[in-house]
Structures are given as C-alpha cells and as structure tokens.
Amino acid sequence: MHLTAKKEGAYVVQRNGCGHCTEVVLIAFDFSEASQKPLHHALAIARHYGAKFYLAHVVSGIGYTIAGTGSLEFSREKTRRTAQQLEQELLQSGALAGLRHEFIILEGNIWDNWNFSSGKSRWTWWS
Numbered sequence: 001m002h003l004t005a006k007k008e009g010a011y012v013v014q015r016n017g018c019g020h021c022t023e024v025v026l027i028a029f030d031f032s033e034a035s036q037k038p039l040h041h042a043l044a045i046a047r048h049y050g051a052k053f054y055l056a057h058v059v060s061g062i063g064y065t066i067a068g069t070g071s072l073e074f075s076r077e078k079t080r081r082t083a084q085q086l087e088q089e090l091l092q093s094g095a096l097a098g099l100r101h102e103f104i105i106l107e108g109n110i111w112d113n114w115n116f117s118s119g120k121s122r123w124t125w126w127s
Contacts, residue, residue, distance in 0.1 A: 022049035029055050031082055043095050052100040057083065059107045072107075079105055 025046040029035050039055070046053035059072075059079050083103045090096040 022051045024054060025049070025051045026054040026056060029057050031057065031086070040095070043099070046099055052102070053096075054102050054104060055083075056104045056106070059105065076107060
C-alpha cells in the first residue's frame with residue numbers, strides 16, 4: 001500500500017500495483033469555510049472508489065496549555081460537538097450516504113499524531 005496526494009488536499013491509500021484500487025481517503029479538516037470545498041472533493045473521491053472516508057482534526061494543545069487546562073478541555077468538547085454536528089449535516093444532506101466513514105479528533109502536535117514516515121502513529125503510510 002502507498003499514500004498518494006490527490007487534488008484539493010485529500011490523501012488516498014492504494015494497494016501496490018493497483019492504481020485504481022483506492023481503499024482509504026483521508027482529509028485533514030479545520031472546520032473553516034475554506035475547508036468545505038476540499039471536504040466535498042474528498043467525499044466524491046471516496047464515493048467514486050468505494051473507499052472508507054476519514055476526516056481528521058488535531059486540536060493543538062500549545063496555546064490552550066498556556067491558557068490553562070480548563071480552556072483545553074473546553075476546546076476538546078467544542079471540537080467534538082462541532083464534528084458531531086458536521087457529521088449529522090453530511091448524513092442529512094446525503095453526502096455520507098452509503099459511505100463507510102470515521103471522524104477522528106486527536107490532541108497535541110499535529111506531527112506527533114500524524115507522523116507519516118515513522119509508523120509510530122495510529123496510521124501507517126508508505127510513500
């Protein structure tokens with residue numbers, strides 16, 4: 001399997017030797033207006049290939065740690081609720097209909113969570 005960058009910021013995982021056998025589509029999402037277009041492109045790619053769709057967001061703890069643990073907990077909870085609301089909106093609109101999907105919210109430094117080269121994250125990618 002290997003990781004391939006696609007247009008509009010989505011990534012796909014493909015089986016070796018099978019350029020059209022996309023298994024996973026992953027998009028890093030920040031809940032901004034600007035991230036809506038890449039989201040819908042990623043959903044279309046996942047639907048086209050019958051791939052599992054992953055939406056990932058990392059809550060950076062640096063600023064919140066300085067502000068205090070209460071602010072980090074507040075941000076964590078707000079992000080979780082926002083992700084649930086987005087998922088419900090996408091389900092109601094039919095954008096997620098029939099798609100295997102998972103929304104992933106992680107905390108900390110993005111590169112600690114999404115280290116594509118070390119294999120130490122929850123994800124394993126080959127380039």
